[in-house]
Amino acid sequence: MKETDRAPAWFRSLMGTPPLLWLTIFLGIPLLLVVAISFTTRGTYGGVVYQFSLASYAMLLDPLYVGIMVRSLGMATVATLVCLLAGYPLAAYIAAAGPERRRWLLMLVIIPFCINFLIRTYAWMVLLRSEGLINSLLMATGLIESPLAMLYTPGAVLLGLVYIFLPFAVLPIYASLEKLDPHLVEAASDLGARGGQVLRRVVLPMAAPGIAAGALLTFIPSLGMFVVTDLMGGSRTMLVGNLIQNQFMAARNWQLGSAASVLLILMVLVGLGIYRRLFPAEGGMGDV
């Protein structure tokens, strides 16, 4: 052990090179490109003219785009909250189950990952559309006269996001609850705490890092998601992800797309910053 600890500096930096290279090529350079392009000027036919300009950022102040940003933040926030509210009981249920049952339940949570999420999203579309399964059933039973408009609504987007990201909330919450010593719950109850008080004073504080991690893992991808919004929200529910995709592809305005991307990255960084502030690296327990 001691020998490897004292490995020469050149050896250690060599071992550290592949991840660093990887990060530079796949994260650093594209990011720099995006930031750079956001400050260039758009050519007449959509090309990049290398001339400094803040025009794209100015454009983002347009109420249309501000609305998209606010809607995106709102949608991601609501999706995160729903994922946490639905994910916590599920995680608690799995953590409380016996070891055998627990393995099965965890597998059921993970299984959807085996199927491409596009396919799963299409499956939802089949269920939700006007002549889809749910509407047909409701009409057949005579509960409704004309099909409900479920697809291509903000609700459908929310459903899609929650459906896709729920496991990302469940797993970290489960991990933190599973580590919770059941004696702590018993001790709280022994000292006079009822169910709600045990949850509020002992279980939730102990599970907080897991809940925060789950929130982060749902919030960040929800914010940037464009496929689900595109497929299930139609053209009416444009979010920042769709905006970026649109600008790069259809509108051929790379400058605006890049500026929106930079804004998105900043929002994510703010979220991460809040998380780091609340849960310092040590796990948030050992500060004097």
Place this chain on the structure above:
Amino acid sequence: MATVLRLVDLCKNFDSTPVVRNVNLEIRGGEFFTFLGPSGCGKTTTLRMIGGFEQPTSGRILLDGQDITDLPPFLRDVNTVFQNYALFPHMTVVQNVAFGLEMRGASKAEIASRVKKMLAIFGLTGLEKRKPAQLSGGQQQRVAVARSLVLHPRVLLLDEPLAALDAQLRRQIQIELKEIQKSSGVTFVYVTHDQEEALSLSDRIGVMREGVLEQVATPREVYSRPATRFVAEFVGENNILPVRVIGSQGGDTLLEMGHIRVVARDGRVAKGQPAVLAIRPENICLHAERPVGEGNLLAGVVRECLYSGTSLKVVLQLDSGQRLLVQTQAGASFQPEDRVWAAWRPENGRVLPDHPVPHGQVLPGHPPNPQPGSRRRGRWPG
């Protein structure tokens, strides 16, 4: 003193395996009562039923005459000190100790003053702002007791509270615990598998084995008058010699060991029943010459001498082939291969039925009664 806690025919099965069987017990107010028994005998399970964390399969638990069997833990005026302490890791020492009072809705001022007093009693002043992870094992242990005791429960349950501490600290905290128990007047129900701890701390001990309470008595009584062979073997060191009851004479029981006759003062085994004679090593005298006069006498050869500073332990091989452990003064000068006589007084031998299993049943996971002679004879190496 009045009975505070009463267990009536308490039974607990896990998956139809009995773990606690028909425990009947009355614990008095202000008493230091200890459940003593080997690992897995059901001590923790019994305590958890009293605390409300485990529902009895059958039987009742009464606190001050009131049936609490079906009450949840938070409604029982009973508190538990857990074996691993179960301190809340995200709370400071003060917050941990204040938790129970907060749950009872005590006023801020009352909480502050009672917590402060408790911390002072337990020598925790100055550590108020620490989290459990920043405390030593002994300090954590004290916080755990303080957290429960601050509520002044009718009964405090302690499940091997000192098991995680080193020997020296354990002795120190034992004394502290005993003092706090006396001065607070709170009834302690204590669990341990350490017989020395049980003997030195308790007012009464309940010796448990495979879920059965085999004897409930004072430490002196448990030590000098064990009720069963198991108790005789588990508490302290004992020589267990198979004997045959051949009759009684006055208050004495006449026994035969091979073809040597011995006498015991008290015996509760009927003639013809399988029996053992239990003799404490310290109650046996060794003689280099055959002593004259009455008394029980066995001849043998010294096999080993173990010097411990305060005493000399001598392992004899009796002429019958059995081994006998004798404890003499440290100054005695016996050597291996010496031929000696071991003598003891009739009142120092205890005749007990030779049932390895309570009530003569064969329990699951317990080997049936082995043939006489194949069982180990004592609790020393060799």
